[in-house]
Amino acid sequence: MASSLYGVLFLVGLCAPIYCVPPANVPRGGSPHPSSIKSIPTSQVSSRNADFAFRLYRRLVLEAPSRNIFFSPMSVSASLAMLSLGARSATKTQILQSLGFNLTCTPEPAIHRGFQNLVHSLTVPGKDLSLQMGSVLFIKRELQLQARFLDNVKRLYEAKVFSTDFSDTAMARTRINSYVEKETRGKVVDLIQSLDPLTAMVLVNHIFFKAKWEKPFNPADTKKSFPFLVGKGATVRVPMMHQMEQFAFGVDPELNCFVLQMNYRGDSVAFFVLPGKGKMKQLEQALSARTLRKWSHSLQKRWIEVFIPRFSISASYDLETILPKMGIHSAFDKSADFSGIAKRDSLQVSKATHKAVLDVSEEGTEAVAATATKLVVRSKDGPSHPTVSFDRAFLMLIMDEATESILFLGKVENPTKS
Structure with missing residues (x-):
């Protein structure tokens, strides 16, 4: 049986806290839609993603020196880019700038079109190489989503959306973990250790890779x-x-x-x-x-x-403690502006978890x-x-x-x- 490199998850729990965050005084239409906007080349998105990957890598090394490091930059970048669709004002700017994009030079719609091309390309079913990436939103039933946000995550990032009852945190946790375990062929288990009853949305990105050496x-x-x-x-x-x-x-x-x-x-x-x-x-x-x-x-x-060496390693990261050190501050505090996601609720990111597993063997890499x-x-x-x-x-x-x-x-x- 071939050994495999099995994928990576970026999970974000968006909380609707008890307090209210005053809505930012910004236009509501800031999500990418105009068909007149061309996408930036896939190579440009990949180059920005590579630089972000190495910045994140250096931060992870600082957090855990002398330890194995392993993660999927593509999974984290795609998740953050998708999250930015519903962000406004400083929250949006911080996310996209941390990913390496200058909004003065590159219009936001072009960035998302570039990611759209990339996400679409990264699905390669095959006998010798299998590469699949996907995004899922688990949404609180009572949460009223902005129609444009819902349309964009489905159209640009090919995301699936599931209505979820977060009042029963144990049941919601089981449902999400079961989905993740299935999508990663049983390699990533118990991604979510706990859920806050105030959770309004969980965003999951999963990537699965299995390949044989040439x-x-x-x-x-x-x-x-x-x-x-x-x-x-x-x-x-x-x-x-x-x-x-x-x-x-x-x-x-x-x-x-x-x-x-x-x-x-x-x-x-x-x-x-x-x-x-x-x-x-x-x-x-x-x-x-x-x-x-x-x-x-x-x-x-x-x-x-x-x-x-033939080896198998895994790593887990609480990115809510790491991403603010890379410039993404407001998404995780009371100044968060995700008014592009929900019509009424004020949201902020409460948890960002990333887990990866790698197996390298004589036959190939299943990760x-x-x-x-x-x-x-x-x-x-x-x-x-x-x-x-x-x-x-x-x-x-x-x-x-x-x-x-x-x-x-x-x-x-x-x-x-x-």
Whole structure:
């Protein structure tokens, strides 16, 4: 049975608190509709999403240093963009600016059309590669939604909408968690730990990815117990996959790191990035859409001996404590203006939860010259091909080639910690 990388959820509970938030004095028609507005190119949305992904990654590292990091930037970006449809005034501006968009240069309708194209592209059913992303709104029965918001989330983000009784929090929680578990093939369970009785809306974005390597590893070549360096001098034992093959490979001399690209069958690729010893922080600070483009264009196919651990990791994040540090403040406090969502109720975001699971195995994932660097390990009389062993902390990115989108991003500090 193939191992898989199973998806990621961004959940937002929009609360209708007891207090009232005075409506902002802004026009009501600010949602994208005019057909005369052209979408921005998908590549531009992907580039903004990549920079947002790396900013969020750096923030997650600050919150949990020396721990495994894993999340779906695409899931978080799409959820925030969809949420911005119902935001007004500073709440809207903060969300879209944090995603990297300048509303002076790019009209909001064009941004959402760009996301629309992206969301539509990211559904690839297939035998060897399955990629599915979806959004769901669980709406309090008594909540009267703005018709334009409802139309836009369905039309632009292909969202489903379910009426939900939040007065019975246990039943609502079970319903949402069951839906999420089904959509992620049973890999993401109990996403929501609790619900506030004041919850008015829960927004869920899920992404599911399962793919086979174009050049799979032979399980017979996997070393059952291989040392992997964690922390200062400490090691853990991991199963280490091994193969000699032609892969796109390079060394970035500026960032002092190896970059290995391994293709999946279909239009997705994985990047494994191994910094030199003591150079992880330098690499993390330099990550950007530009860095990613540089790697994509400079890697060259060559014979290489590769050692990559077989592992499974998961991560959960309470984004309501992280996103305000990235500039999205008002969505989470009493100044929130989501008057584009509901006709009467004053709403604010009460919870933003993100959970991701990654499995990497010999079969696949269900979720420069080597001589230019001192990091290449070879003996005097050994073969001329480079050898790269991912036996210490490394980064992993999974990308959709057709849209140049980062689907998943993570750091493996300890592959034995799930």
